């Protein structure tokens with residue numbers, strides 16, 4: 001009898017401790033739902049195509065077609081698109097069994113019945129209901145999925161086959177700042193030397209773009225960048241400090257910030273979300 005109650009007290013203490021740990025950290029955490037790993041088979045590189053995304057595009061097209069044909073009371077086409085929608089919607093639970101419970105089969109059946117009975121106004125109502133179901137899943141999973149599975153991955157990109165991208169970035173960042181420090185302190189030669197090094201490192205970075213950009217649409221540096229580079233060089237030789245600041249700023253936006261807006265942001269998020277849970281990290285108090 002005695003042992004039993006001690007056991008219960010210990011259980012309660014453990015639960016209280018867990019609740020305490022959770023509450024003391026909740027203000028510092030962003031909680032996200034993780035999509036089931038079975039989703040990965042519908043994305044590159046496991047799949048040749050982005051199958052999941054294309055299923056989604058079809059769902060959007062099918063709901064739009066149903067709306068159009070319900071409004072124009074075109075029964076034949078309405079039925080045709082309803083059949084497609086029903087198939088693709090149910091396909092979700094075949095593709096990702098863990099998401100079966102996220103589907104609203106009652107709504108899709110109701111929509112089907114309304115289509116069968118030519119109740120055009122009710123068809124529109126059911127579509128609105130269905131849209132709520134689509135949105136509920138998107139709110140939970142859309143952004144995380146797109147970041148995890150579709151953001152371009154830079155983890156294997158190496159400069160000249162050896163230097164990591166991160167290290168190369170640090171080098172270029174140093175050079176940009178060396179240019180600035182040198183011209184601010186009136187050291188023209190040092191500024192020009194750093195400028196030439198930066199130019200060289202940019203070209204080396206540029207060689208990696210074609211790993212993914214097969215056509216030359218993303219040549220780096222491109223013509224605009226090259227002309228901004230020569231503006232900076234000219235300015236370092238003959239310009240005022242103000243001109244030099246402007247030329248360097250223009251160049252940095254073009255050759256660093258634009259790419260960061262696309263690639264660094266998306267890659268950082270992908271990396272962050274791809275990290276598996278780390279309880280030690282979670283329990284540390286130094287946020």
Ligand code: HEC
Pocket residue numbers: 052053056057059060063089092099102103130131133134135137138141142143145146149150
């Ligand atoms: C069980 C979860 C789930 C349900 C239900 C769902 N989707 Fe999605 N949908 C997703 C996920 C995950 C993505 C993100 C895919 C990506 O970006 O690679 C997505 C993305 C999309 C996209 C691309 C969005 C964009 O702006 O790039 C469209 C369009 C779409 N869904 C349409 C629909 C429609 C229409 C329905 C309802 C008939 C629906 N989805 C139901 C999970 C779901």
Ligand code: HEC
Pocket residue numbers: 150151152153154157205206208209210211212213218219220258259262263266
């Ligand atoms: C790991 C593959 C990969 C590498 C390496 C890569 N890109 Fe991209 N890039 C992409 C993809 C895929 C897109 C399409 C948009 C997206 O999905 O983010 C893109 C889009 C872009 C965009 C925005 C869209 C556009 O066309 O304007 C820019 C700018 C860009 N890349 C520049 C570069 C530059 C510059 C390099 C080399 C320094 C580079 N990328 C290297 C995969 C890559």
Ligand code: HEC
Pocket residue numbers: 154165166169170172173174176252255256257259260263264267
């Ligand atoms: C491919 C397009 C691209 C271009 C062009 C680019 N960067 Fe980056 N940069 C990235 C990516 C991706 C990362 C994230 C790398 C990582 O975390 O492994 C990054 C990270 C960085 C970092 C952080 C490195 C660290 O220590 O974590 C710095 C600093 C940086 N870039 C500076 C620059 C400068 C300066 C330029 C221009 C001269 C530049 N980058 C041009 C894509 C680019």
